[in-house]
Amino acid sequence: MAQQIRAAILEGRLRRGSRLPSSRALAESLGVSRTLVSAVYEELVGEGYLEARRGSGTYVAADLPDLRPSAGQTSRPPAWTPRWQGEPPSRPSSRDVDFTLDRQVVEAVSARSWARMWRFLARQKPPVDLGPPEGDPELREAIADYLRRARGLRCGPEDVVVTSGAVRALELVARALVPLGEAVAVEEPGYPAARRVLQDRGARLVPVPVDEDGLRVDRLRAAGGVRLAYVTPSHQYPLGVRMSVSRRIALLEWAAWRDAVVVEDDYDSELRFDGPPLPALAGLDGSGRVVYVGTFSKVLAPGLRVGYAVAPRWLRERLVQLREASGDRAPWPVQRALAAFLASGDFDRHVRRVRRRYAERRAALREVLGSLDGLARLRGMEAGLHAFLELAPGLDEGELAKCARERGVWVSVLRPYYLGLPDRSGWLLAYGGLPADTVRHGASVLSEVLREAARGSRPVAAAARALR
Ligand SMILES: Cc1ncc(COP(=O)(O)O)c(C=O)c1O
Structure with a gap:
């Protein structure tokens, strides 16, 4: 009732200064108790919507500002806000x-393994705190196990930092490594979301062309001043080529020569159709110069919002500190359910099926x-x-x-x-x-x-x- 009276006042259906029915009359017409109506009036008087005049009745407060949305008023943004242009993009219809x-x-994940995943979770004790900034220990264990087995990484759970997706993992790395104006190499063409994250950190992007063998490392060598490179070697985004082994080695040699860092985004390597994928670049790296970034967005579902970074030892603690300070966590239920999904073998079955x-x-x-x-x-x-x-x-x-x-x-x-x-x-x-x-x-x-x-x-x- 309070909400309805409030809405009537805000929308102008009850005018300022107008008198409300007595609590007895309103209670009778609505078939509710008078105590209820009095309590509602009292609440709204407390909030300033109504005023009680002794011996006269209850009124809509006379000095309320006019809150009716009038034409033009709500559609105009504040003058100082940045302008964005154009119509909202059109979208396909369901027939398209x-x-x-x-x-x-x-x-989609099969209904049976999805249900199993959540049944398991229902038996878990709910968390009472925010959880560790590096992610759920069971999930990190399961991810490290999977990456050793499937992607040739030499890593343990202590190397894994769970994030809300690969892009957030890249953002975390950029926060740790990219000072303002730093030159960062990106593939040309490349992944716009990654470029945006790097630009938001103030990076100066250096586009490096891609050919049939992946990133042109010779061009990267020629681009002076670059000490960080973001690449998608398994399946170049968006052209889809795979970086050849000789280019991978050349890229690692460049990193050693420049004392540089390579971020490897391995976003969909599970989904390879003609034979197994090449082992990840991070698995070839013996000198701790590659940060590996992975995600469950492609292989499982983008809506889960879980990804991870596998960082060299010198970087890992910094990434954890940054997450600690930001209070950012992937949701605990999703992390725990995923850990069970990976450990049970359902994940491998899912990958084979899809x-x-x-x-x-x-x-x-x-x-x-x-x-x-x-x-x-x-x-x-x-x-x-x-x-x-x-x-x-x-x-x-x-x-x-x-x-x-x-x-x-x-x-x-x-x-x-x-x-x-x-x-x-x-x-x-x-x-x-x-x-x-x-x-x-x-x-x-x-x-x-x-x-x-x-x-x-x-x-x-x-x-x-x-x-x-
Ligand atoms: C190149 C690349 N990296 C990463 C991702 C996934 O990002 P996220 O895990 O943040 O959903 C995508 C998804 O489209 C992608 O195309």
């Missing part, structure tokens, strides 16, 4: 095929887009949940993406993944979360759009012959 990278979905599903979807994509007569080339298909469709020169990625959208298929274009001028163009297709039939249908529409564009353009046909 959404291949865009930023709304990527993953295959790998099969993703492989089917990948096959569907390849079936349709694998041979486009030189108009486009499908790349980065060996791993992960997305592919790169490189377009022949002359095909406009943005214009054609618009055409595809008009036919209900949404893709991400490559341009925003560059800091500088792009050296190629194309579409990024997150196919992982879509059923194979949907992938096939979406891919057919994309193929039609490209073929129609090529028919209408002689230069494109010539470029396509060249790409073939």
Whole structure:
């Protein structure tokens, strides 16, 4: 009742200074006790919404400011706030095929192992404090065990720091290592969220190109002043190439030569389809120059918000201190449930299952887009949940993406993944979360759009012959 009277006053339905019914009259009309109405009036008098006038009754306070939202008043931001431009981005409808990278979905955990995970948790004693800044000990144990087994890392639970995702782990490393204006090398094209985190720390980003073998380490060597590099060697984001062994060794040699640090983001290495992944760069590193960053976002579910850093000994304590000071923790129930999920073998079963599903979807994509007569080339298909469709020169990625959208298929274009001028163009297709039939249908529409564009353009046909 108090809430309703408050709302009526704020919305102007009860005018300032107007008289309310007596507590007896209101109680009778509402069929409630008079004591209740008196208590509500008293509460609102205490809050200043109403005033009681002796011998006269209860009134809406006369000196309340006019709080009605009037047109123009609430839509205008304060003058000093930064301006952001443009309309809110449009979104695909439920009938559309959404291949865009930023709304990527993953295959769900099976209902049975999900239920098992939480049943286990229900029997655990709830925590009474914030928990250790480095993360739940059981989860760190399980992660270290997994990384030794699956990624070739030589690490123990004491080396693992649990965070709310890989990007937060990178942010933590940047807070520890990046003074204002520090030059940090990033892949070009690269992961925008990582670049944003580094820029927010005041880093000066140095884009280093990527080719078929991953980061051009020769270019990194030539870029003076860089002492930190962020890379995705298992599955370069977004092009999807894998860094060759010789480049990995060259990168570690660069780090030793420059006394530099490499952050290895191993965000989806579990999801490799043609044979096992190469061992992580951090496993090759003998001198403590690589910080390994991992996540459960791709392999399990992005909504869990759990990732981790495996830091060399000299850095680990600093990362823990920073987390301690920030009060930041991944939620305890999720950490504990994940620890059980990993330790029980359910995690390995899940990875085997989703790998099969993703492989089917990948096959569907390849079936349709694998041979486009030189108009486009499908790349980065060996791993992960997305592919790169490189377009022949002359095909406009943005214009054609618009055409595809008009036919209900949404893709991400490559341009925003560059800091500088792009050296190629194309579409990024997150196919992982879509059923194979949907992938096939979406891919057919994309193929039609490209073929129609090529028919209408002689230069494109010539470029396509060249790409073939
Ligand atoms: C390159 C890269 N790193 C990390 C992540 C995952 O980040 P987080 O664990 O913060 O969800 C993603 C997700 O898209 C990614 O593309």
